[in-house]
Amino acid sequence: xxxxxxxxxxxxxxxxxxxxxxxxxxxxxxxxxxxxxxxxxxxxxxxxxxxxxxxxxxxxxxxxxxxxxxxxxxxxxxxxxxxxxxxxxxxxxxxxxxxxxxxxxxxxxxxxxxxxxxxxxxxxxxxxxxxxxxxxxxxxxxxxxxxxxxxxxxxxxxxxxxxxxxxxxxxxxxxxxxxxxxxxxxxxxxxxxxxxxxxxxxxxxxxxxxxxxxxxxxxxxxxxxxxxxxxxxxxxxxxxxxxxxxxxxxxxxx
Numbered sequence: 001x002x003x004x005x006x007x008x009x010x011x012x013x014x015x016x017x018x019x020x021x022x023x024x025x026x027x028x029x030x031x032x033x034x035x036x037x038x039x040x041x042x043x044x045x046x047x048x049x050x051x052x053x054x055x056x057x058x059x060x061x062x063x064x065x066x067x068x069x070x071x072x073x074x075x076x077x078x079x080x081x082x083x084x085x086x087x088x089x090x091x092x093x094x095x096x097x098x099x100x101x102x103x104x105x106x107x108x109x110x111x112x113x114x115x116x117x118x119x120x121x122x123x124x125x126x127x128x129x130x131x132x133x134x135x136x137x138x139x140x141x142x143x144x145x146x147x148x149x150x151x152x153x154x155x156x157x158x159x160x161x162x163x164x165x166x167x168x169x170x171x172x173x174x175x176x177x178x179x180x181x182x183x184x185x186x187x188x189x190x191x192x193x194x195x196x197x198x199x200x201x202x203x204x205x206x207x208x209x210x211x212x213x214x215x216x217x218x219x220x221x222x223x224x225x226x227x228x229x230x231x232x233x234x235x236x237x238x239x240x241x242x243x244x245x246x247x248x249x250x251x252x253x254x
Contacts (some may be wrong), residue, residue, distance in 0.1 A: 001193050002027040002050065007035050007059035009216075012057055019045040020216045024060070029160075030191040032184070034204040036235070037213035040244065043197045044165065046213065050195065052080060063161060085154035085162040085192075087183075089169035091146045091154075100125075100134040100233040103152045110157070110207060124152045128182060144175030151182060155192070162186070164196040168203045180206045201239065203234035214242055223239050 001080050002025075009020040020042045023233035027033050048054035050061060052068045060067055068079050086092075091103045103125065104117040112120075125131045128148045133141055137148065147167060154162060164183065173247045187194045196207065203208050205228050211220040222238060224231040 034207035083158035089166035
């Protein structure tokens with residue numbers, strides 16, 4: 001459902017900086033893929049190109065057979081709104097709105113009827129365990145609840161591809177596990193393809209496979225077998241093999 005072919009990114013300036021070099025990657029429908037690598041390896045650049053926030057210098061991206069980078073402005077905005085869902089480390093919620101208003105935001109942009117929006121919002125909120133906080137403002141809820149709200153907003157229009165950037169980065173251990181279990185359930189039950197950039201080996205262990213990037217190039221990938229604990233250990237081993245600064249990867253959460 002997602003195909004990257006020889007994607008490279010060079011940032012021009014007094015000294016040109018090559019962030020990505022010839023990245024080719026395929027993600028199947030319903031697959032959950034983690035992206036890991038040291039700081040500065042190109043993970044976020046890759047996610048920005050897939051999300052159309054940035055464009056590749058060379059190569060192409062196809063989502064469901066379409067190259068979104070070839071779309072005109074209005075068509076691209078609609079594509080992002082209907083085909084893609086986004087989850088961020090800092091939640092990106094609007095503090096002036098209630099939880100419910102944040103969740104239905106993508107639908108208001110599409111002109112969906114109020115009754116339909118409310119029904120969809122309450123259905124997804126109940127499934128994520130946040131039905132009781134719909135009237136609260138975002139500054140009145142915990143980090144774990146805020147990330148659930150962000151997931152509800154990302155899923156309200158049933159996107160085909162969910163992009164997550166460090167979704168557990170601002171959460172404690174318990175909230176991290178809850179959020180990752182939730183994303184795993186969404187992936188399996190809705191067959192939503194999921195691509196997640198993370199520094200957290202525990203979060204990465206919920207994926208079907210992890211792709212490692214180093215210095216803007218694909219380094220390696222490992223697949224989950226029967227045991228998530230064994231997969232977690234393989235991720236730890238690969239990260240130590242790749243090296244990097246001690247701050248590059250979050251502390252291990254068991």
